[in-house]
Amino acid sequence: MYIKNIDISNFRLLREVSLSLQKETTVVVGRNNSGKTSLTEIFRRFFSTKNTSFILEDFSLASMSKFEEALQAKLDGVEESTIRTLIPSIELSLTVDYTDDKKDYGALSEFVIDLDEDTTEAKIKICYQLKKEVKIDSLFSGITDENKTDLFKFLKERIPQLYTTVVTAIDPIDSNNFAEVETSKLKRSIGIDFINAQRGLDDVTQSEKDVLGKVLSNIFKSASVPTAPAEMKQKSIELEAVVHDLQVKIDTEFKEKVDALLPVLDDFGYPGLSDPNLSTETSLDVKTILESNTTIRYQQDNGISFPETYNGLGSRNLIYILFKLFEFFREFQSNPVKIQNHIIFIEEPEAHLHPQMQEVFIRKLYEIAEQFSDTMNNKEKWPVQFIVSTHSTHIANEAKFESIRYFFTRKSPKLETFIKDLNAEFLSEDKKLDREFIHKYLTLTKCDLYFADKAILIEGSTERILMPAFIKITDEKLTRKKLSSQYISVIEIGGAYAHHFYKFLDFLELKTLIITDLDSTQLKGGNYHACPVNQSTHTSNAGLKEWFNTGSVNIIIRRIKEKTEKEKTTVCRKIAFQVPETGDTACARSFEDAFIIANKNMYGLIDKLGDELENVAFSKAKEKINSKANYAIELALSKESWNVPKYITEGLTWLAEDVQINKTIEEAKNE
Numbered sequence: 001m002y003i004k005n006i007d008i009s010n011f012r013l014l015r016e017v018s019l020s021l022q023k024e025t026t027v028v029v030g031r032n033n034s035g036k037t038s039l040t041e042i043f044r045r046f047f048s049t050k051n052t053s054f055i056l057e058d059f060s061l062a063s064m065s066k067f068e069e070a071l072q073a074k075l076d077g078v079e080e081s082t083i084r085t086l087i088p089s090i091e092l093s094l095t096v097d098y099t100d101d102k103k104d105y106g107a108l109s110e111f112v113i114d115l116d117e118d119t120t121e122a123k124i125k126i127c128y129q130l131k132k133e134v135k136i137d138s139l140f141s142g143i144t145d146e147n148k149t150d151l152f153k154f155l156k157e158r159i160p161q162l163y164t165t166v167v168t169a170i171d172p173i174d175s176n177n178f179a180e181v182e183t184s185k186l187k188r189s190i191g192i193d194f195i196n197a198q199r200g201l202d203d204v205t206q207s208e209k210d211v212l213g214k215v216l217s218n219i220f221k222s223a224s225v226p227t228a229p230a231e232m233k234q235k236s237i238e239l240e241a242v243v244h245d246l247q248v249k250i251d252t253e254f255k256e257k258v259d260a261l262l263p264v265l266d267d268f269g270y271p272g273l274s275d276p277n278l279s280t281e282t283s284l285d286v287k288t289i290l291e292s293n294t295t296i297r298y299q300q301d302n303g304i305s306f307p308e309t310y311n312g313l314g315s316r317n318l319i320y321i322l323f324k325l326f327e328f329f330r331e332f333q334s335n336p337v338k339i340q341n342h343i344i345f346i347e348e349p350e351a352h353l354h355p356q357m358q359e360v361f362i363r364k365l366y367e368i369a370e371q372f373s374d375t376m377n378n379k380e381k382w383p384v385q386f387i388v389s390t391h392s393t394h395i396a397n398e399a400k401f402e403s404i405r406y407f408f409t410r411k412s413p414k415l416e417t418f419i420k421d422l423n424a425e426f427l428s429e430d431k432k433l434d435r436e437f438i439h440k441y442l443t444l445t446k447c448d449l450y451f452a453d454k455a456i457l458i459e460g461s462t463e464r465i466l467m468p469a470f471i472k473i474t475d476e477k478l479t480r481k482k483l484s485s486q487y488i489s490v491i492e493i494g495g496a497y498a499h500h501f502y503k504f505l506d507f508l509e510l511k512t513l514i515i516t517d518l519d520s521t522q523l524k525g526g527n528y529h530a531c532p533v534n535q536s537t538h539t540s541n542a543g544l545k546e547w548f549n550t551g552s553v554n555i556i557i558r559r560i561k562e563k564t565e566k567e568k569t570t571v572c573r574k575i576a577f578q579v580p581e582t583g584d585t586a587c588a589r590s591f592e593d594a595f596i597i598a599n600k601n602m603y604g605l606i607d608k609l610g611d612e613l614e615n616v617a618f619s620k621a622k623e624k625i626n627s628k629a630n631y632a633i634e635l636a637l638s639k640e641s642w643n644v645p646k647y648i649t650e651g652l653t654w655l656a657e658d659v660q661i662n663k664t665i666e667e668a669k670n671e
Contacts, residue, residue, distance in 0.1 A: 001096060001097065001098045001100060001101045001108065001340045001341050001383055002021070002023045002096070002097055002341060002383070002385055003021050003094055003095070003096055003097075003190070003341055003343060003385060004020065004021065004095045004096065004097040004121070005018060005019065005020050005021065005094070005095040006018070006019040006020075006021065006039075006092070006093070006094060006095075007019075007091075007092070007093040007095075008039070008042060008091065008092055008093075009089075009090070009091040009093075010059055010060045010062075010063045010088050010089065010090050010091065011038060011041075011042050011058060011059070011060060011090045011092075012035065012038040012041075012058060012059075012060060013033075013034070013035040013038055013060065013409060013415065013416050013417040014035050014038050014039070014042070014060065014416070014417050015060040015061075015062045015063075015412075015414075015416040015417070016416075017035070017417055017418065017419050018419065019039070019405055019419050020405075020421055020423075020424070021385060021387070022385070022400075022402065022403045023385065024366045024385065024386065024403075025362070025365055025366050025385070025386040025387075025388060025399070025400075025403055026385070026386070026387050026388070026403055026405055027362070027388050027389075027390060027395065027396060027399040027403050027404050027405065028387060028388065028389040028390070028405050028407060029389075029390060029391075029396045029404060029405070029406055029407070029450040029451065030406055030407030030408055030450065030451070031407075031408065031409075031451055031452070031453060031487075032391075033409070034407040034408050034409050034417060035407050035409070035417030035419075036389045036407050037347075037389070038417070039387075039389070039407075040194065040345045040347060040387075040389065042090070042092055043092070043192050043194075043343070043345065044192075044194060045128075046092055046126045046128075046165065047187060047190075047192035052128060052164075052165040053160060054090055054128050054159070054160070054163070055156065055159065055160060056152060056155050056156045056159050058090065059088060059090065060088075060414075060416065061414040061415065061416070062414050062416065063088040064152070066086055066087065066088040067087070067088065067151065067152070067155060068148075068151065069086050070083050070086040070087045070136075070140075071140050071143060071148065071151055073086060074136055074137075074140050075144070075145060080135070080136050083136050084130065084136065087129075087130055087136075087139070089127050089128055089129035089130070089163075090127070090128040090129075091125060091126070091127045091128075092125070092126045092127075093123065093124065093125045093126070093170075094123070094124045094125075094126075094190070095121055095122075095123055095172070096108065096111070096121065096122045096123075096124065096190075096340075096341065097120060097121055098112075098120055098121070098122060098340070099120040101340060102120055105340075106189070106337075106338060106340045107185065107188045107189035107337055107338075107339065107340055108122060108189045108340045110169065110181050110185045110189070111123075111124050111169040111181060111186075111189065112169075113169050113170075113171055113177060113178070113179055114171045114172060114173055114174070114177070116173055119172060119173060121172045122169065122172065123169070123170040123171070123172045124167065124168070124169060124170070124181075124186065124190075125167070125168045125170055125178075126165065126166075126167050126168075126186070127165070127166045127167075127168065128163055128164070128165050129163060129164070129166055130162060130163055131162055131163065131164045134162045138158070138162060139155075139158055139162055140154075141154075142154065165183060166180060167180065167181045167182070167183050167185075167186050168180055168181065169181050188337045188339065189339060189340050189341070190339060190340070190341050190342075190343070191328075191331075191332065191335075191339040191341070191342040191343070192342075192343050192344075192345075193324075193328045193342070193343075193344045193345070194344070194345045194346075194347070195320075195321055195324045195325075195344065195345070195346045195347065195349075196347050197347045197348035197349075197351050316352070317349075317351055317352045317353060318353060318357065318361070321346065321349060321361075322368070325344070325368060325369070325372075326372070328342070328344060328384075329369070329372045329376070329377075329382055332382055332384075333376075333377060339383070340383060341383050341385065342382065342383055342384040342385070343384075343385050343386075343387060344384060344385070344386050344387070345387050345388075345389070346365075346386060346387070346388045346389070347389050348389065348390055348391060348392075349361055349362075349388060349390065349392075349395070350390060350391070350392035350394070350395055355394045355446075356394075358392050358394040358395050358398070359394050359395070359398040361395070362388065362395045362398050362399050363398060365386055365388070366386065369382055369384050369386075370382075391451055393446040393447065393448045393450070393451070394446055396442075396450050396451075397442040397443050397445075397446050397447070398443065401422055401423070401426070401435065401438075401439045402422065402423035403423070404421075404422045404423075404450075405419055405420070405421055405422075406419065406420045406421075406422065406450060406507075406508060407419055408420070408508070408509060408510075410509065418509075420507060420508075422507075425507050426438075426503075426504075426507075431503060433500070434500045434501075434503055434504065437497070437500040438500060438501065438504050441493075441497075441500075445491075447489060447491050448489045449489055449491070449504075449505075449508060449510060450508070451487070451489075452487050452488060452489035452510065453486050453487040453488065453511075454486060454487070454488045454489075454510065454511045454512065454513075454655055455488065455489045455490075455491060455505070455510055455511070455512040455513070456488060456489070456490045456491070456512070456513045456514075456515065456655065457491050457493050457498050457501060457512060457513070457514045457515065457516075458490060458491070458492055458493070458515050459492075459493075459494055459495050459515065459516060459517055459591065460492060460494060461492065461632065462591055462592065462631065462632040463492075463515060463591055463632075464490060464492045464632075465632035465633060465636055466632050466635060466636055467490050468636075469635075469636055470644050470648055470649075470652060471483045471484055471488075471652065472484065473644050474644065474649055474652040474653060474656070475656075477649075477653075478653070478656055480656075480657075481656055481657070482656065483652060483655065483656045486656075488655075495516045495517055495519060495541045495542065495543050495544075496542050496543075497542075497543075498514055498516060498542075498543040499542055499543045499545075499546035499547070501514075502546065502547070502573065505572065505573055506570070506571075506572065506573070509571075509572055510572060511572050511573075511655065512572060512573050512574075512655075513573075513574050513576060513651045513652065513654065513655040514543065514573060514574065514575045514576065515576050515577075515647075515648060515651060516541060516543045516544065516575060516576070516577050517541060517577060517578065517589060517590045517591060518533060518539055518541065518544075518557065518560065518577050518578045518587070518588070518589045518590075519539050519540045519541040519544075519589060519590070520532065520533045520535075520536030520538075520539055520557050520589040521536055521537070521538050521539060521540050522535055522536050522537050522538075523537060523538070528540055530589065531589075531618075532589065532611075532614045532615050532618040533557060533561075533578075533587045533588070533589050533614060534587075534610075534611040534614050534615070536557045536589070537556060537557060538555060538556055538557060539555055539557055539560060541577075543575070544560060544575070544577065547568075547575050548560070548563070548567070560577070561579075561587065569654070574651060574654050574655070576647045576648060576650065576651030577647055578590070578594045578645070578647050579646055579647045579650075580646075581597055581598050581645070581646050582646065584597070584609055584610065584613065585609075585610045585611075586608075586609065586610055586611070586613040586614045586617070587614065588614070588617060588618075588621075588645070589618065590621060591645070592620075592621035592631070593614075593617035593618050593620070593621035594617075594645040594647065595635075595642075595645055596616075596617040596620055596621060597613060597614070597617050597645070598642075598643045598644070598645045598646065599642045599643050600613065600617075602640065602642060603617075603620060605617070
């Protein structure tokens with residue numbers, strides 16, 4: 001049994017999202033403030049052992065207008081039943097696949113209400129909504145046309161009082177067939193646990209016993225319950241026996257010595273103190289001893305042991321995660337009612353871990369769960385699913401491609417989160433080649449496209465080395481948003497491979513500048529050879545061919561030069577290639593000769609124009625082909641001011657514009 005899909009409505013940025021889960025591990029990636037934490041938080045709220053609590057600010061921005069709409073309907077005298085349909089609620093729906101447990105639903109049986117023998121899905125909706133017994137007047141009491149501006153002030157006070165949590169089983173075939181179920185039955189069927197990011201491990205004020213001692217205490221607690229496995233119970237009984245022997249000594253010898261330290265009340269001579277003499281009682285409790293007085297130490301060969309804090313932060317974080325997983329596994333074993341599914345959220349496991357350890361962690365995570373089942377549970381499967389949220393390029397790119405879920409925000413019309421599934425998007429045969437290339441590239445390079453605000457794809461090392469300088473020079477000319485203040489990922493991909501990223505960039509809806517070369521060629525002896533643009537007929541650049549839809553056919557240079565800015569730009573992508581500098585017709589074929597043309601005074605070409613300048617720049621650029629990196633470093637370190645080629649300046653200026661992408665690629669195509 002596993003959770004197949006999660007649907008969330010009206011919670012913070014998650015106005016209306018759907019998230020499919022892998023059977024084993026799902027990795028959640030995305031920029032900051034894209035809704036990843038909200039995913040964890042809604043589960044924390046609904047599955048908390050305390051009463052579910054939400055506040056007005058937890059409702060999505062789009063929900064606020066629904067409250068206003070409901071109020072207006074009430075003021076207009078609309079029937080109460082109609083108004084109720086307008087009042088927003090926070091909802092979490094789970095689709096459970098029980099194909100493997102069809103013969104034994106277990107605790108899930110309360111949620112299987114369909115009569116179709118072939119159906120192997122159950123749908124559970126958890127809803128934070130207005131109580132059924134609460135009248136609409138109670139929610140909007142005292143609000144009239146004159147004081148409608150006070151609506152949200154009143155709602156802020158009333159929502160926690162007038163809302164409640166309702167759990168409903170829904171027939172997956174017929175949504176009109178549903179039944180309310182007690183919340184306790186939901187928690188007996190599905191277990192939810194969390195491993196938070198361990199940012200406090202380096203806090204010297206935090207005692208080491210606080211980190212692992214409490215985990216050890218919880219492991220003992222789960223070993224002590226009647227339903228715990230026999231070997232666990234035996235260990236807890238042995239611990240209790242040791243403490244009992246200590247307690248006997250404390251009740252006799254220890255008590256006698258402690259009592260002798262107390263004064264007799266009569267010695268104070270204070271009127272009215274006629275109580276009997278004071279006495280002491282000291283109790284030992286295994287759980288308290290483990291939690292408050294037990295530390296984890298690292299044993300050395302010479303008999304010396306070091307405290308937990310002497311180990312590195314990365315090792316301590318990894319040990320903490322492993323201890324928590326072991327604790328959750330032991331709780332699962334000891335639970336008198338075996339939960340059918342267990343979801344564990346792991347938040348930013350990369351904290352303090354070096355890159356290689358991050359990669360090993362995500363590869364081995366589910367293997368650890370399987371090892372627990374094999375060695376400590378008689379090979380009976382622990383039905384666990386992991387949801388890992390991360391900002392680590394190493395974890396994101398090492399994880400299986402199909403396990404990635406990408407979170408991003410878009411205004412629609414209010415800012416809200418959207419979720420994309422890489423597996424679903426790139427599963428089709430026509431995207432197989434792109435999928436394989438992208439996955440290999442991401443794994444090898446650990447690029448950070450999932451987390452960037454914007455991206456720049458470049459040809460090679462020359463542009464990569466000089467890009468910081470390009471951005472700095474461009475920023476000096478910008479009056480508004482500066483590129484240097486934005487999180488921009490620069491990826492060296494080459495002109496022969498950039499086109500593999502086009503669909504991926506559209507999928508990410510990531511504003512991206514693709515800087516490439518014209519790569520002008522002419523046909524000689526049956527083959528195409530590099531030449532100046534004025535002597536060329538075609539281009540060999542695969543990225544340009546794909547962009548302008550010519551397939552493998554060499555596109556004519558003249559037609560490329562005629563392309564408008566609109567043709568060079570899609571919803572979130574722009575391609576930039578060499579164009580003539582202002583006041584001249586000379587056009588370069590590569591970055592090197594484009595730089596020479598843009599800075600002809602540096603090369604003694606101030607009197608050259610048009611085709612002559614093109615030809616000379618082409619020849620000079622060929623001399624630098626074998627030392628591009630050195631050439632770029634010389635320019636970067638040069639004290640002499642120089643100009644950024646026009647095509648790069650125009651591209652960076654477009655990229656700097658802080659335009660929110662408000663429509664999907666498909667919507668743009670249909671315009």
